[in-house]
Amino acid sequence: MFKKSILYVLLCLGMFLNLGCLKDKSEVDISSKNWDEILKLASGTKVTFYGWGGDENINRWIDEVVAKDIKQKYNITLERVPMLPNEFLPKLLNEKQLGSEGVIDIVWINGENFFNAKNQGLLYGPFAYKLPNFNKYVDKNSSDVLYDFGYPVEGFEAPYGKAQLVLIGDTAKLDYLPKNHKELLEIAKKYPGKITYPDASDFTGSAFIRNIIYDVVGYEALKDIKPNKEDVKKAIKPALDFLVELKPYLWRQGKAYPSTLAQLDNMFSDGEVYITMNYTPYHVLTKINEGDFSKTAKAFIFNKGTISNTHFLAIPFNAPNKAGALVVINHLLSPSIQAQKYNPKTWGDLPVISSNLLNEEEKKLFENVNLGKEAIPQDVLVKHSIPEMRAELIPIIESLWREVVLADE
Amino acid sequence: MNKKYKLIFPYLLLLPVLLFIFGIFIFGIVNIFLQSFGYFPAVGLKLFSLRYYKEILKDPNFFYSLKFSLYISFISSLLSVILGVLLAYLFLSTYLNDKAKFYNIYKISVIVPHTIAAFLVFTIFSQSGFLSRIFFRLGFINNMVEFYPMTFDTKGIGVILAYVWKGAPFITLITYDILKKLSDTYSKVALNLGANNFQVFWYILFPLVLPTISLGFIILFTFSFGAYEIPYLLGPSKPKALPVLAYIYYKSVNLKDRPYSMVINVFIILFSLVLAFLYILLNKIIKKHGIDR
Numbered sequence: 001m002f003k004k005s006i007l008y009v010l011l012c013l014g015m016f017l018n019l020g021c022l023k024d025k026s027e028v029d030i031s032s033k034n035w036d037e038i039l040k041l042a043s044g045t046k047v048t049f050y051g052w053g054g055d056e057n058i059n060r061w062i063d064e065v066v067a068k069d070i071k072q073k074y075n076i077t078l079e080r081v082p083m084l085p086n087e088f089l090p091k092l093l094n095e096k097q098l099g100s101e102g103v104i105d106i107v108w109i110n111g112e113n114f115f116n117a118k119n120q121g122l123l124y125g126p127f128a129y130k131l132p133n134f135n136k137y138v139d140k141n142s143s144d145v146l147y148d149f150g151y152p153v154e155g156f157e158a159p160y161g162k163a164q165l166v167l168i169g170d171t172a173k174l175d176y177l178p179k180n181h182k183e184l185l186e187i188a189k190k191y192p193g194k195i196t197y198p199d200a201s202d203f204t205g206s207a208f209i210r211n212i213i214y215d216v217v218g219y220e221a222l223k224d225i226k227p228n229k230e231d232v233k234k235a236i237k238p239a240l241d242f243l244v245e246l247k248p249y250l251w252r253q254g255k256a257y258p259s260t261l262a263q264l265d266n267m268f269s270d271g272e273v274y275i276t277m278n279y280t281p282y283h284v285l286t287k288i289n290e291g292d293f294s295k296t297a298k299a300f301i302f303n304k305g306t307i308s309n310t311h312f313l314a315i316p317f318n319a320p321n322k323a324g325a326l327v328v329i330n331h332l333l334s335p336s337i338q339a340q341k342y343n344p345k346t347w348g349d350l351p352v353i354s355s356n357l358l359n360e361e362e363k364k365l366f367e368n369v370n371l372g373k374e375a376i377p378q379d380v381l382v383k384h385s386i387p388e389m390r391a392e393l394i395p396i397i398e399s400l401w402r403e404v405v406l407a408d409e
Numbered sequence: 410m411n412k413k414y415k416l417i418f419p420y421l422l423l424l425p426v427l428l429f430i431f432g433i434f435i436f437g438i439v440n441i442f443l444q445s446f447g448y449f450p451a452v453g454l455k456l457f458s459l460r461y462y463k464e465i466l467k468d469p470n471f472f473y474s475l476k477f478s479l480y481i482s483f484i485s486s487l488l489s490v491i492l493g494v495l496l497a498y499l500f501l502s503t504y505l506n507d508k509a510k511f512y513n514i515y516k517i518s519v520i521v522p523h524t525i526a527a528f529l530v531f532t533i534f535s536q537s538g539f540l541s542r543i544f545f546r547l548g549f550i551n552n553m554v555e556f557y558p559m560t561f562d563t564k565g566i567g568v569i570l571a572y573v574w575k576g577a578p579f580i581t582l583i584t585y586d587i588l589k590k591l592s593d594t595y596s597k598v599a600l601n602l603g604a605n606n607f608q609v610f611w612y613i614l615f616p617l618v619l620p621t622i623s624l625g626f627i628i629l630f631t632f633s634f635g636a637y638e639i640p641y642l643l644g645p646s647k648p649k650a651l652p653v654l655a656y657i658y659y660k661s662v663n664l665k666d667r668p669y670s671m672v673i674n675v676f677i678i679l680f681s682l683v684l685a686f687l688y689i690l691l692n693k694i695i696k697k698h699g700i701d702r
Contacts (some may be wrong), residue, residue, distance in 0.1 A: 005612050085552075086660045093451055102701060116664060120451065201657050255647075256562070256645050258561070259561070259641060259642065259644075259646070263642075270553075271553075272536055272537040272553055360663075391662055394662055395662045406646055
């Protein structure tokens with residue numbers, strides 16, 4: 001009995017110590033393979049897909065439609081793991097430090113997280129130019145494919161979809177929907193306590209603040225600015241002053257802000273506030289369909305435009321199944337998937353493939369998607385889209401907002 | 410040999426899991442300390458310095474947060490203890506326990522995760538919540554803004570409510586059995602000698618369960634001091650609770666901000682260590698004085 005237990009202990013110890021030394025020696029270098037060979041390698045494998053899993057509709061679509069498609073077409077099992085970049089990136093960083101094999105094949109990522117991941121050497125690539133659908137359908141010279149929050153992508157990511165910030169107002173309660181920041185202030189004065197935006201630590205709240213900055217000082221003022229606090233503060237001072245001016249008319253006199261967008265949405269559904277916002281432009285339709293928002297909710301944007309960005313798919317440096325990852329990403333760039341994704345009933349995400357690179361049949365797929373009058377048509381959105389600013393400016397702006405706007409008594 | 414072996418044996422059996430726990434735990438803590446001194450080679454920070462400590466200690470926001478965290482932890486733990494003991498006493502005095510088991514439902518809130526507690530408080534006590542709606546229907550308030558703000562408020566009422574909802578039943582759980590055992594013996598004697606119910610509780614039962622309650626208080630306090638989700642979901646935008654502040658630095662795009670987060674974590678750890686020490690001390694005192702637990 002005693003001897004046996006010692007054996008167990010040693011066994012466990014051995015396993016524990018071995019963990020760090022495991023390395024996959026059988027991995028094939030796929031960079032020199034052509035597409036047919038990659039397809040062959042990928043067949044019969046499993047691909048894990050890590051990314052934000054906060055929307056049930058999107059999750060269901062990936063699990064039930066996309067995964068089934070991929071299984072049928074390529075004999076690949078797709079496994080979705082809901083995890084945010086600020087959770088899986090530290091994991092990858094640790095794996096890199098320990099030199100261990102990974103478990104993640106595809107990550108859904110963009111902006112600041114991409115910038116960090118690429119800088120730390122956590123991503124495999126360049127791979128995008130290997131994908132047939134990328135070469136066929138994506139406008140490779142457009143700035144929203146070449147740059148991710150101002151940083152060159154260089155083939156380390158393939159675009160997945162596009163998002164654009166829209167504001168959502170309740171037309172039954174508001175006289176008119178504001179077309180710029182000045183009108184927003186008027187509305188806030190007219191309906192004191194009925195307008196607010198999420199805290200800067202929230203993704204959408206932060207985007208809204210950046211959008212106000214664009215509206216007040218313009219996109220150009222920040223384009224080439226150095227990422228230090230003094231310069232940024234000087235450049236965005238008028239916008240910060242505006243937010244301070246707006247503050248007393250906001251919900252709770254601007255002393256508290258909803259800490260998440262979900263909270264703001266909740267307050268909007270309850271009529272506690274009259275405006276909410278979303279970085280997915282057709283989200284409002286989904287919300288109305290589900291009965292969360294009243295039928296009088298309507299999306300709107302500022303005349304000068306709103307922030308838009310592209311979200312991407314990337315492959316970790318230690319992905320165990322890189323061939324499979326390439327096949328899946330390629331499939332996600334196909335017109336049929338992009339059209340399904342565009343449908344507000346599934347997701348309402350803007351497509352990344354260019355309509356002038358599609359044939360008639362493929363164009364039809366998009367024309368058949370029924371948007372409804374509460375949403376803003378895609379061409380209007382595209383005309384009014386302003387690119388995201390460089391990722392390194394974002395934390396500076398968030399902390400300036402805390403120091404100047406939130407701290408203001 | 411046999412004696413020695415008997416002494417070591419349980420530890421041997423525990424070894425694998427201990428290795429695992431301590432491996433992760435100590436690795437984490439060592440990393441926190443290293444990073445708090447600015448040693449984070451993964452992002453190119455390789456010099457040890459006290460810079461981050463100095464900067465955090467100079468930041469008034471840190472002290473606002475510390476004060477706020479201490480305040481919500483203290484108030485919520487105190488209220489939990491008071492309510493929890495009263496609840497336990499109530500269960501005993503009404504003898505519900507012998508007739509029906511339905512009183513067991515109080516245990517539900519011990520099992521429910523903190524995020525759910527936050528959600529419940531939000532749906533009931535926010536300005537557009539159930540309570541506000543009922544008040545509106547009854548005509549006590551004319552619109553929801555008149556409803557006293559209990560979530561995202563600087564007094565932290567919502568946060569405290571959520572912690573009390575989780576904490577009080579926990580105290581009930583740990584004191585109920587002790588009270589039950591005690592009340593049969595000591596309290597009958599006291600009642601026999603002419604004490605009233607309040608006197609029985611205050612002079613006999615309360616002092617006897619005090620050590621257990623204190624332990625419970627320390628557990629609740631330490632937890633709420635270091636926990637992040639409830640103040641994040643229900644707390645005010647300013648001051649932010651200490652763990653929330655640490656998280657904001659942690660998830661900053663600029664990985665070089667990570668040390669600030671770790672400095673705050675070091676303070677949370679030190680504080681928890683002090684409390685853990687108190688816990689052990691108290692436990693020893695209890696054992697020494699042979700109070701039956």
